[in-house]
Amino acid sequence: MAETFDLIVLGGGSGGLATALRAARHGARVALLEPGALGGTCVNVGCVPKKALWYAGQLAQEQKLALDYGFASTPGPLDWEHFRQLRQRYIDGIRERYAARLAEAGIQVYAETGRFVSADTVATSCGEELRATQIVIATGGRPHRVELPGFELGLVSDDIFAMRSLPRRIAVIGGGYIAVEFAGLFNALGSEVTLHVRHRMLTDFDEELVDALERGMGEAGIRFARQVEVTGLRREGGGVVIDDAVHGPGGPYDAVLWAIGRVPNSDRLDLDAAGVRVDDGGHIVTDAWQNTSVEGICAVGDVTERPELTPVAVAAGRRLADRLFGGQPESRLDYGHIPSVVFAEPPLAMVGLTETQARQLHGDGVRVYRAGFTPLQWAVGGRRHPSLMKIVCAGEDERVVGIHVLGSGADEMLQGFAVAIKMGLRKRDLDATVAIHPSSAEELVLMS
Ligand SMILES: Cc1cc2nc3c(=O)[nH]c(=O)nc-3n(C[C@H](O)[C@H](O)[C@H](O)COP(=O)(O)OP(=O)(O)OC[C@H]3O[C@@H](n4cnc5c(N)ncnc54)[C@H](O)[C@@H]3O)c2cc1C
Numbered sequence: 001m002a003e004t005f006d007l008i009v010l011g012g013g014s015g016g017l018a019t020a021l022r023a024a025r026h027g028a029r030v031a032l033l034e035p036g037a038l039g040g041t042c043v044n045v046g047c048v049p050k051k052a053l054w055y056a057g058q059l060a061q062e063q064k065l066a067l068d069y070g071f072a073s074t075p076g077p078l079d080w081e082h083f084r085q086l087r088q089r090y091i092d093g094i095r096e097r098y099a100a101r102l103a104e105a106g107i108q109v110y111a112e113t114g115r116f117v118s119a120d121t122v123a124t125s126c127g128e129e130l131r132a133t134q135i136v137i138a139t140g141g142r143p144h145r146v147e148l149p150g151f152e153l154g155l156v157s158d159d160i161f162a163m164r165s166l167p168r169r170i171a172v173i174g175g176g177y178i179a180v181e182f183a184g185l186f187n188a189l190g191s192e193v194t195l196h197v198r199h200r201m202l203t204d205f206d207e208e209l210v211d212a213l214e215r216g217m218g219e220a221g222i223r224f225a226r227q228v229e230v231t232g233l234r235r236e237g238g239g240v241v242i243d244d245a246v247h248g249p250g251g252p253y254d255a256v257l258w259a260i261g262r263v264p265n266s267d268r269l270d271l272d273a274a275g276v277r278v279d280d281g282g283h284i285v286t287d288a289w290q291n292t293s294v295e296g297i298c299a300v301g302d303v304t305e306r307p308e309l310t311p312v313a314v315a316a317g318r319r320l321a322d323r324l325f326g327g328q329p330e331s332r333l334d335y336g337h338i339p340s341v342v343f344a345e346p347p348l349a350m351v352g353l354t355e356t357q358a359r360q361l362h363g364d365g366v367r368v369y370r371a372g373f374t375p376l377q378w379a380v381g382g383r384r385h386p387s388l389m390k391i392v393c394a395g396e397d398e399r400v401v402g403i404h405v406l407g408s409g410a411d412e413m414l415q416g417f418a419v420a421i422k423m424g425l426r427k428r429d430l431d432a433t434v435a436i437h438p439s440s441a442e443e444l445v446l447m448s
């Protein structure tokens, strides 16, 4: 006979853990299925190890600044293997804390995959059947792989974190978050980087800031191959060569990273057995309440067609658990004004509409304020370092509909402004705020 629960959660990543822990706090009897490492993509092969690498890149950059400032010597290149082990210890600690929290919450964890047998029953990979009145799918996604000759000679983002040395020459294919972040951090750490971009970089971000970032990346030594049409990879000259229908062969490189998007993990769940609908891209279709097409089955995170960001998966999961088990029938995530940062060098942060989006939506009623400068930290050393900020306002009362920041500290700067925008920020509120000086952030309250 199938063991019964109030809730079965498929996936122990950002969304699944958040849902399970919140539901258990409300008193639900919960089963969580996770065949891999607890924490999923973000903790193991995403945000956390990526951000640690980004910090390593920042330290490498600041060493140059230290020389400018008059420090006598710099510590030299990164001991990649030492850093990899250090990072892994940190990640192991996060996983252990998750395991402890799940145990404390009384959540039954199965280190197995799950698939649907019917709308209320899931079979584990060991063949055990589990039943629940509510099932939440939080199985995330995986790197997109395409059928091109020699595809497997390249790496995907998951592979980067297992690398045992820093590649001397690396090519990155793609123009999204992952491509731009890894191009920046490898360049900062001393690799020769070529970024192969098919169309434009970072199409969801404000064009003017993306252009400034691209110029800065070029000045920092990253090479660009634009309008690429990659037809395959092959081994040649002691490395991997990229064949390109537009540019001809490129390389050889010691490593090639495919950063061409991610696909949802919905194809191995036997969704048909439950009747759950997916869209053309394989994302599970959900309504504003995270309900799928089948009553009693919800989905959160990257497996749905929503912004693929950890805080989005977490917030959606927590609100869903509050609605299902916490007596909060109105609880759901408002997907508007989600802030986001590309951990490029320097970082690029945004919340709300780009200038182009605002003009499409509000026509002539848009007013844009901007400030461009080199932050004091870099200017003192005589270096150029891009920093550009933009405030996009709409309507007669100049409601702030978008804030965009490129530059050192952007990643830490924008969270508070995201709160203000959510609360209905107007330009006059910024004008009425006293600046913190000297700082880069002060520009956001001084623009006129
Ligand atoms: C390189 C990289 C860097 C990133 N950096 C950032 C960042 O800086 N900031 C940010 O906000 N986001 C970042 N992201 C995105 C972020 O990691 C994801 O949005 C987030 O992890 C999604 O959480 P999730 O719970 O939906 O899925 P996941 O975290 O992917 O978890 C899904 C889990 O489901 C499990 N699973 C799969 N199939 C089954 C099954 N059949 N049964 C049971 N379990 C199953 C998987 O093993 C996995 O552990 C990054 C992603 C990548 C790849």
Ligand SMILES: NC(=O)c1ccc[n+]([C@@H]2O[C@H](COP(=O)([O-])OP(=O)(O)OC[C@H]3O[C@@H](n4cnc5c(N)ncnc54)[C@H](O)[C@@H]3O)[C@@H](O)[C@H]2O)c1
Pocket (backbone or CB within 6 Å): 146, 173, 174, 175, 176, 177, 178, 179, 181, 196, 197, 198, 199, 200, 201, 202, 228, 230, 259, 260, 261, 262, 307, 308, 309, 340, 341, 342, 343
């Ligand atoms: N800092 C962060 O918050 C962060 C960091 C990393 C990833 N993420 C999340 O993970 C998601 C996936 O990241 P991603 O960068 O892999 O995907 P993406 O969807 O952001 O970008 C994919 C890129 O690959 C390009 N591309 C697709 N096919 C191609 C091909 N055949 N040849 C050349 N280029 C091709 C696209 O034009 C696009 O520029 C992101 O959408 C984001 O939500 C977030």
